[in-house]
Amino acid sequence: MALRIEAAGLSVSRGDMLIFSNLSLTLSAGQSMVFTGPNGAGKSTALRALLGLVGKTGGHAHFIGENETALPLAFAAHYLAHQNAMKPELTARENLAVWKRILGDFEGGAGLDPEEAADAVGLEGVLDLPFAYLSAGQKRRIAFARLLVAWRPVWLLDEPTAALDKAARETVATLMNSHLGKGGIIIAATHEPLGLEAAEAMAFTGPTRLVADPFMAEAF
Ligand SMILES: Nc1ncnc2c1ncn2[C@@H]1O[C@H](COP(=O)(O)OP(=O)(O)OP(=O)(O)O)[C@@H](O)[C@H]1O
Numbered sequence: 043m044a045l046r047i048e049a050a051g052l053s054v055s056r057g058d059m060l061i062f063s064n065l066s067l068t069l070s071a072g073q074s075m076v077f078t079g080p081n082g083a084g085k086s087t088a089l090r091a092l093l094g095l096v097g098k099t100g101g102h103a104h105f106i107g108e109n110e111t112a113l114p115l116a117f118a119a120h121y122l123a124h125q126n127a128m129k130p131e132l133t134a135r136e137n138l139a140v141w142k143r144i145l146g147d148f149e150g151g152a153g154l155d156p157e158e159a160a161d162a163v164g165l166e167g168v169l170d171l172p173f174a175y176l177s178a179g180q181k182r183r184i185a186f187a188r189l190l191v192a193w194r195p196v197w198l199l200d201e202p203t204a205a206l207d208k209a210a211r212e213t214v215a216t217l218m219n220s221h222l223g224k225g226g227i228i229i230a231a232t233h234e235p236l237g238l239e240a241a242e243a244m245a246f247t248g249p250t251r252l253v254a255d256p257f258m259a260e261a262f
Pocket residue numbers: 056057058059061079080081082083084085086087088231246249
């Protein structure tokens with residue numbers, strides 16, 4: 043079988059709240075999925091659980107690579123969170139160069155140079171400004187350029203188009219579809235259409251209380 047993500051029976055609880063349960067998915071090279079649902083429904087938690095960044099109550103998630111080797115998803119994935127993960131005092135160029143050095147390339151592809159990555163998001167002109175000086179949309183675009191400086195087959199994106207104008211949203215859609223065309227896999231939590239061609243959707247409905255009866259709860 044092709045390179046893929048496999049998750050089965052993934053469940054996360056926080057305190058006495060079950061955030062979601064039994065999340066199962068399989069996505070192969072070139073496939074994408076969007077997580078949808080209202081604020082607080084559990085989309086970000088699901089991305090973080092897939093990556094192993096929050097404790098799971100059950101289930102597992104893996105990247106299945108060459109020769110059917112199962113790896114933790116984090117080895118093969120980029121994670122674009124709500125935060126941009128850039129040092130404010132370093133320039134955009136320095137930030138991208140640091141990430142390129144730290145991340146390196148996963149097998150099967152090669153990342154762009156910081157200049158090429160910034161150009162791909164239409165922002166070569168701001169490369170030598172400290173990240174802190176950039177506008178909110180420029181910051182998000184440079185954060186997105188991080189995905190391009192190191193090859194990772196899997197992109198896990200949390201509201202990737204937050205703060206982006208229409209032109210930048212179109213640029214990001216083109217880059218995401220191009221990543222899928224190279225055999226990448228994308229899961230994105232979003233409140234708006236991302237322009238991902240043929241993305242599957244998974245709807246999150248929100249947490250439920252693990253102990254329904256308050257009198258029973260007191261007994262614990
Ligand atoms: N310790 C906790 N106890 C109970 N509930 C918690 C705890 N920590 C987080 N939660 C709840 O987990 C839920 C999932 O939050 P998450 O950030 O995953 O939602 P989201 O779908 O990404 O929302 P948004 O669209 O606002 O980004 C929220 O309802 C939050 O209140």
